[in-house]
Amino acid sequence: MSLFLSQREIRGLIKVGDLVIPGGYGFPSFSETGCIDHVDEVMAPTPAADVKDFKLLMKVFSVAPNALLKGLLRLMDKESAFPEPIGGLLRLLNVGVKGVVFSLYYSNKTSEFYQGPLVHEAIGYQVNCEMDESNGSAGQ
Amino acid sequence: MADIYDFVIIGSGPSGGVLAYNLCKAGARVLMLEAGKAHSAKTFPRNEMTANASLMWSGGMDTSTDAGLLFLRGKVLGGGSIINQCLLDRFDDNAFDDWRARTGVDFYSSSTMSRHYDEVESHLALHTMEKCDWNRNAELYVEGFDKCGMEWAPLRRGQSNCGQGNDCVVCLGGCPRDSKQSSLVTFIKKAQQHGLEIETEFNVSQIIHGTNLVTVYGDQYGAARQVYGRRCIVAGGALGSTQMLLKSGFKDKLPGLGSNFTCHPQFMNIALFDEIVDAHKGAFQSVKSQDPRFRQQGFKLENVFAGPIAVSLLKPGFGLDHQRFMQKYRNMACIEVAIRDATAGTINIDKSGRLKIKKTMADADWQRANAGIRVVETLFNSLGARDVMKSPIKIGLHLMGGCTLGKDGRNSVVNEHFQVHDHPNVFIADSSIFPSAPGINPSLSIMALAHKASEHILAECGVSSTAKIKSKSPVVEVQP
Numbered sequence: 001m002s003l004f005l006s007q008r009e010i011r012g013l014i015k016v017g018d019l020v021i022p023g024g025y026g027f028p029s030f031s032e033t034g035c036i037d038h039v040d041e042v043m044a045p046t047p048a049a050d051v052k053d054f055k056l057l058m059k060v061f062s063v064a065p066n067a068l069l070k071g072l073l074r075l076m077d078k079e080s081a082f083p084e085p086i087g088g089l090l091r092l093l094n095v096g097v098k099g100v101v102f103s104l105y106y107s108n109k110t111s112e113f114y115q116g117p118l119v120h121e122a123i124g125y126q127v128n129c130e131m132d133e134s135n136g137s138a139g140q
Numbered sequence: 141m142a143d144i145y146d147f148v149i150i151g152s153g154p155s156g157g158v159l160a161y162n163l164c165k166a167g168a169r170v171l172m173l174e175a176g177k178a179h180s181a182k183t184f185p186r187n188e189m190t191a192n193a194s195l196m197w198s199g200g201m202d203t204s205t206d207a208g209l210l211f212l213r214g215k216v217l218g219g220g221s222i223i224n225q226c227l228l229d230r231f232d233d234n235a236f237d238d239w240r241a242r243t244g245v246d247f248y249s250s251s252t253m254s255r256h257y258d259e260v261e262s263h264l265a266l267h268t269m270e271k272c273d274w275n276r277n278a279e280l281y282v283e284g285f286d287k288c289g290m291e292w293a294p295l296r297r298g299q300s301n302c303g304q305g306n307d308c309v310v311c312l313g314g315c316p317r318d319s320k321q322s323s324l325v326t327f328i329k330k331a332q333q334h335g336l337e338i339e340t341e342f343n344v345s346q347i348i349h350g351t352n353l354v355t356v357y358g359d360q361y362g363a364a365r366q367v368y369g370r371r372c373i374v375a376g377g378a379l380g381s382t383q384m385l386l387k388s389g390f391k392d393k394l395p396g397l398g399s400n401f402t403c404h405p406q407f408m409n410i411a412l413f414d415e416i417v418d419a420h421k422g423a424f425q426s427v428k429s430q431d432p433r434f435r436q437q438g439f440k441l442e443n444v445f446a447g448p449i450a451v452s453l454l455k456p457g458f459g460l461d462h463q464r465f466m467q468k469y470r471n472m473a474c475i476e477v478a479i480r481d482a483t484a485g486t487i488n489i490d491k492s493g494r495l496k497i498k499k500t501m502a503d504a505d506w507q508r509a510n511a512g513i514r515v516v517e518t519l520f521n522s523l524g525a526r527d528v529m530k531s532p533i534k535i536g537l538h539l540m541g542g543c544t545l546g547k548d549g550r551n552s553v554v555n556e557h558f559q560v561h562d563h564p565n566v567f568i569a570d571s572s573i574f575p576s577a578p579g580i581n582p583s584l585s586i587m588a589l590a591h592k593a594s595e596h597i598l599a600e601c602g603v604s605s606t607a608k609i610k611s612k613s614p615v616v617e618v619q620p
Contacts, residue, residue: 020458025467037402042188045199047494077456077532084206091207094531099201099451105190106448108468123469125448127420129306131181132317134301 012061034111148369153219155321184314191313269520382542439512477512480579569593
């Protein structure tokens with residue numbers, strides 16, 4: 001359930017998410033993890049105008065063929081080859097789309113029912129910061 | 141009659157903290173406003189995504205209008221000092237000489253500022269990183285510098301006790317040990333002991349300058365609010381302070397408002413090694429470049445790293461190629477190039493009051509960046525790196541300018557007493573007053589300048605900063 005994105009917009013995000021992270025090399029795919037369940041956490045601090053643009057983009061992504069989306073993702077990486085303002089638009093898309101996909105996926109958050117390998121385990125990311133007993137502050 | 145404070149301080153970062161402490165200590169009644177939430181060591185988010193979303197403006201996704209730079213700025217009690225690393229260096233003569241030349245303001249000198257640096261440093265735990273603090277990423281950094289005959293130096297960090305075996309990449313989302321010397325655990329805490337009042341989640345929409353009073357309008361928890369101060373000190377950082385003044389219509393009298401915006405563009409360069417580096421373990425920042433040739437060329441290098449979300453955004457491409465790269469997270473070493481910004485940008489707002497930041501990397505900036513990146517490639521190649529990746533993403537850290545300090549109201553915003561030109565009851569004392577990018581981490585200097593500003597502000601009110609006043613509030617006399 002999302003307070004920000006409709007079912008159709010979520011479909012668009014999952015579609016582009018699975019192109020960016022299809023799964024492999026020990027990683028689950030974007031959709032397998034169910035990290036999409038946490039999309040509202042990413043959307044909450046986003047300015048309203050940007051949320052509106054993102055919703056429209058996801059609507060388009062939900063009906064666009066995969067080949068077109070892959071082409072767009074490739075273009076985003078070649079932004080410097082384009083003159084402004086096209087280059088700037090591609091950079092904005094890159095930050096907006098990949099920013100949301102990577103934030104969700106590499107947060108290590110999953111759906112409540114997910115039982116596969118965790119993303120942080122797959123990359124070997126394990127951090128630890130213990131509380132300082134002397135001043136009573138808490139670690140994780 | 142509405143409650144009237146002697147001072148309303150907007151912003152709670154390095155500047156706001158120092159100001160609040162000095163003004164409260166002098167006996168003034170002070171209210172601090174912060175747009176973000178209050179967190180503590182016990183409540184800072186432990187997840188990278190949650191930290192980005194809950195501690196930064198726009199979740200850490202503020203960009204320039206052409207998306208060429210990504211700006212990170214704190215939205216939390218403690219401001220930028222919560223999310224930034226705690227590298228606390230004084231500015232050198234090179235930086236101050238440039239500022240003095242640009243503004244004609246005499247107090248921009250190492251000798252004049254040293255008293256203010258001494259004063260703020262006396263409230264901070266400072267630690268010069270030792271060899272025993274190094275992780276493998278730092279060891280590789282030093283090994284590369286030594287092999288290539290380049291000068292390095294240990295970093296000086298504001299930290300009290302990071303403990304043994306703790307991974308400090310965590311403290312990018314707020315320090316869970318109260319070790320990092322953020323304004324939250326240093327000056328704000330002390331100011332509260334002297335009576336500082338704080339309102340969090342208060343979004344300022346307008347500042348109205350009056351003859352006797354400054355009214356600050358905003359909203360808090362969905363309701364309209366207004367507070368009153370005899371004086372108002374704006375300390376919301378380069379973007380925040382400039383945005384508040386623009387929204388309040390100050391541009392009409394101050395044409396220089398919003399100009400001269402600079403930052404230190406940063407490029408994280410990742411190298412893949414066959415061995416496990418674990419750059420995210422232990423103290424992830426401990427050494428820096430100290431090569432005078434680098435300073436001359438306008439860049440510096442630091443050993444640094446980041447969590448998986450940030451690292452994933454640095455790698456171009458998608459699909460299996462990207463996942464193969466992320467699978468090597470533990471094998472990554474990282475050296476960051478930070479350049480001394482040569483090209484100023486502008487800060488504006490649109491009709492809805494939203495920021496429009498025009499900031500491009502010009503030829504001079506690219507020359508500095510590419511010079512630094514070439515050095516990093518040389519360093520990593522000397523160490524036998526399998527691959528070196530240059531990031532397509534440029535991060536704008538240390539945001540400065542927009543409300544430059546100067547003598548002339550036609551091209552600056554505040555005068556030598558940190559007072560907004562023609563608005564005697566409004567002051568600014570944060571990085572927005574910087575006239576150019578110094579090429580050195582600015583936190584300590586922001587605090588030192590805030591200390592100097594607090595003396596001017598108290599003097600303007602007829603109060604000495606060295607002796608606590610005995611009278612009750614108001615400290616600031618209201619003119620009949």
